[in-house]
Amino acid sequence: MTKKSIGVLTIGQSPRVDITPSIQHVLGKTVEIVEVGGLDRIREEDLYSITPDKGEVTYISKLRNGQSIKMGKSKLLPLLQAELNELEERVSVVIMLCTGDFPTIRSNRPMIYPDKIVSNIVQSLLRTGKLGLVVPLEEQRNTLIQKWKLKGVEYCVEVASPYENSDISGAAKKLKNQGAELIVLDCMGYDETHKKAAIEGSGLPILLPRTLIARIVAEYVG
Known part of the structure; x- marks a missing residue:
């Protein structure tokens, strides 16, 4: 049986080993999860660059090392868009792994927004x-x-x-x-x-x- 590929876009770093197993359990073995994160290409020493400005909409996510990180929305959006553009070439539908709102994100595939x-x-x-x-x-x-x-x-x-x-x-x-x-x-x-x-x-x-x-x-x- 051919596996179906579902994209998962996390706002932090992938893989989200604390979340995707729950999703995989529900989807079953016939669905492959392809996961990317907005912070995947940022070096550890540069993570300060996404720190929220005062009064900015703030998100929180988990890094691969298990620590949590706060992110400013304005700095996060272009990172998410860049990752999504490449992810869409590999999957048929994408889950945004965040309950925040992202009205400026543009997608060519069906996009599942939890919020x-x-x-x-x-x-x-x-x-x-x-x-x-x-x-x-x-x-x-x-x-x-x-x-x-x-x-x-x-x-x-x-x-x-x-x-x-x-x-x-x-x-x-x-x-x-x-x-x-x-x-x-x-x-x-x-x-x-x-x-x-x-x-x-x-x-x-x-x-x-x-x-x-x-x-x-x-x-x-x-």
């Missing part, structure tokens, strides 16, 4: 009420609320990084106490263990973007 898919699913599940968001960084609190902007929905946010020893359960419990009816772990870095902790802490429905996106892609390439 668009998750926000539409949330809108269908929660037409009115309060959405709880768990985010990795304090500096993302306001920018991520601006990203969501779902009509009729209120928001509450707690910070707990997937890349550190954070209290995901406690964050989810705080969101429930603030009136959240549904919680999104708003980063592709959160895994099944984090989801379990959030469920235990809140008893609420939890959306985990990495497995949600993988299941949709599995249907697409079916």
